[in-house]
Amino acid sequence: MKTSSNRERTKCQKVTETTVLILTWISLGMYLEIFGPTLKDLILRLDSNYEQLAFAISGRTFGWILGSVLGGFLVDKFQLYRHLIITIALMTAAIATVAIPWLPNITLMWIFCFIGGVCEQVVNIAGTSVTLSIWLDNAASSLILLHMGYGIGSFIVPLYAYPFLAEITLVEMNGTSNLSLNNDSVRNSLSKVSWISLPPSSLHGNSSKGHFGTIKSEIESILNKHPSEFVITGESRIEYAYGIAAAFLFLCSVSFLVYQILEVQYVKRERRPKATFKLSYNQTSVRSNKFNKNTKEMTFLQMINPATCANGKLWYGLKIFIFIFIFMGNLGGCERMIGSFIRSFAIDQLEFSSVDASLLNTSFWISFSVGRLLFAIAAKWISVRVLIIVETLGVAISGALLNIFAVDNSTALWVLMQPVGFLGAPMWPTGVAFTDYHVQLTGVGMTVQILGASVGGIIHLRLIGYLYETFGPRTFLYQLVGSGCVGLMIAIVLDVIGAKHGNRFGVEKDDTNRQKEERDSFM
Known part of the structure; x- marks a missing residue:
């Protein structure tokens, strides 16, 4: 077969x-x-x-x-x-x-x-x-x-x-933020953010230490000091x-x-009686069948x-x-x-x-x-x-x-x-x-x-x-x-x-x- x-x-x-x-x-x-x-x-x-x-x-x-x-x-x-x-x-x-x-x-x-x-x-x-x-x-x-x-x-x-993907962006106009956004709505959206646009100075001096994975606690700290610097431009729907x-x-x-x-x-459909199947073999298929048989009989080692x-x-x-x-x-x-x-x-x-x-x-x-x-x-x-x-x-x-x-x-x-x-x-x-x-x-x-x-x-x-x-x-x-x-x-x-x-x-x-x-x- x-x-x-x-x-x-x-x-x-x-x-x-x-x-x-x-x-x-x-x-x-x-x-x-x-x-x-x-x-x-x-x-x-x-x-x-x-x-x-x-x-x-x-x-x-x-x-x-x-x-x-x-x-x-x-x-x-x-x-x-x-x-x-x-x-x-x-x-x-x-x-x-x-x-x-x-x-x-x-x-x-x-x-x-x-x-x-x-x-x-x-x-x-x-x-x-x-x-x-x-x-x-x-x-x-x-x-x-x-x-x-x-x-x-x-x-x-x-x-x-x-x-x-959602975005939360820092918006500055004339050096200060002119946008007003409810702080709670920002915090509620933090778990749905795809990336954060923050200048190095906003990261409490930690940018030189290589902390590039800004997390929620850090963002919330910034929000407490600068409550109107962030705006949610779209929710995450990943x-x-x-x-x-x-x-x-x-x-x-x-x-x-x-x-x-x-x-x-x-x-x-290809399944045939054993005798007929043997007669249908040519020399190549016999070698192939022999190889497959040996493969199946291989030990784990x-x-x-x-x-x-x-x-x-x-x-x-x-x-x-x-x-x-x-x-x-x-x-x-x-x-x-x-x-x-x-x-x-x-x-x-x-x-x-x-x-x-x-x-x-x-x-x-x-x-x-x-x-x-x-x-x-x-x-x-x-x-x-x-x-x-x-x-x-x-x-x-x-x-x-x-x-x-x-x-x-x-x-x-x-x-x-x-x-x-x-x-x-x-x-x-x-x-x-x-x-x-x-x-x-x-x-x-x-x-x-x-x-x-x-x-x-x-x-x-x-x-x-x-x-x-x-x-x-x-x-x-x-x-x-x-x-x-x-x-x-x-x-x-x-x-x-x-x-x-x-x-x-x-x-x-x-x-x-x-x-x-x-x-x-x-x-």
């Missing part, structure tokens, strides 16, 4: 299913990157600061750990039901997304972010597995296109979220923004439910043994997975850090308006999506070994230039953040394709990659939360360039290791040719 993992698809079926997967990644971008535009709303709703909210969002990266282990196990164990796995994960993520704006404290937000992280990685592993089974050794471009969807969803977020993201998740989950029903029906994925080469497989773990960890953490703090950095360091900061966020994700699209095309002709060096080198150089020119120059920030998005965007799918190019990427192999991203996300978010709150927003740029340099060094090491052993597809072709020669000589 054929399963979803080895059945043949027509060109139209491949394109259609890949399109649905891309739409799913768009929905992932919409719900995962919504924290960036709504970060300041959430800080004031929860009466917290950047460090505390960064801790809450890091719950998602803890969820990646469980999600990667769970996803790898489910995909390897239930190949036929991968679409159902995606359906359940997307529906759960939709429920968690709707709930986030209504949560009363940091602890509950951490829990719901944790749930979202679990669902994200289950979808990631199952969706990647489906893509690899569709396109086989031509999967590099499809994987980059798949992850391009994430970038599209990410730059959509600020556009649809902005109308639902629950609608989160609801839109959840709706897209739900629609995608329904699509995969339909795919699962069709998949099961296909398998039932064989599943986690790097030699299983590396054609029996234990040390080679171990080196690839160790360094790809570090590479994905650094990359995943840096992406989370940029997505969550780019808007806040622009407002706190360079005094961007809320509109301009949202536009900067949007432009970054547009560059991100364009980068994945163009590199998806380039991957058809350029080796992943070259791509991984070009991408990491470009991000490292861009990070260095940001630290030189964008500290007090808004134009430089606008310009230089674009290559960071453009060159950093394809790094994740390139890392996946690089791994699969050198060793067989099983569900456990994908678990290793996502575990790396989980650990990296935890470290990066906790680090930026502490640095940003303690030393100020410029630490955002320091962490970005540091991450870029680490990524470049790891990419070079991976290239050196891979070049010594060649790619696994070349080995498979050599083995096939050798078997053919032996068979011909025997005949």
Whole structure:
């Protein structure tokens, strides 16, 4: 009986299913990157600061750990039901997304972010597995296109979220405020504020200490001394923004439910009597069936043994997975850090308006999506070994230039953040394709990659939360360039290791040719 993992698809079926997967990644971008535009709303709703909210969002990266282990196990164990796995994960993520704006404290937000992280990685592993089974050794471009969807969803977020963000603005005329506003109405709206426009002098001299997460108690203190300096220009309605993201998740989950029903029906139609089924086998399908049988009979130790994925080469497989773990960890953490703090950095360091900061966020994700699209095309002709060096080198150089020119120059920030998005965007799918190019990427192999991203996300978010709150927003740029340099060094090491052993597809072709020669000589 054929399963979803080895059945043949027509060109139209491949394109259609890949399109649905891309739409799913768009929905992932919409719900995962919504924290960036709504970060300041959430800080004031929860009466917290950047460090505390960064801790809450890091719950998602803890969820990646469980999600990667769970996803790898489910995909390897239930190949036929991968679409159902995606359906359940997307529906759960939709429920968690709707709930986030209504949560009363940091602890509950951490829990719901944790749930979202679990669902994200289950979808990631199952969706990647489906893509690899569709396109086989031509999967590099499809994987980059798949992850391009994430970038599209990410730059959509600020556009649809902005109308639902509230603002509280300090208004001064002729050196003093000429507006009169009931103090109680201001205080009642503090929990619904998205950002606060305050000159450094208003923060009781604390601006030099780096406290950029202005909280309600500080604002209320200012209100008591200057009761008519603030005006509410609109209430926060971020629950609608989160609801839109959840709706897209739900629609995608329904699509995969339909795919699962069709998949099961296909398998039932293909079921034949045992004798007839044996007679229909050709030599290739016998080898394929034998391979699948051996895969099912693998012990747990064989599943986690790097030699299983590396054609029996234990040390080679171990080196690839160790360094790809570090590479994905650094990359995943840096992406989370940029997505969550780019808007806040622009407002706190360079005094961007809320509109301009949202536009900067949007432009970054547009560059991100364009980068994945163009590199998806380039991957058809350029080796992943070259791509991984070009991408990491470009991000490292861009990070260095940001630290030189964008500290007090808004134009430089606008310009230089674009290559960071453009060159950093394809790094994740390139890392996946690089791994699969050198060793067989099983569900456990994908678990290793996502575990790396989980650990990296935890470290990066906790680090930026502490640095940003303690030393100020410029630490955002320091962490970005540091991450870029680490990524470049790891990419070079991976290239050196891979070049010594060649790619696994070349080995498979050599083995096939050798078997053919032996068979011909025997005949």
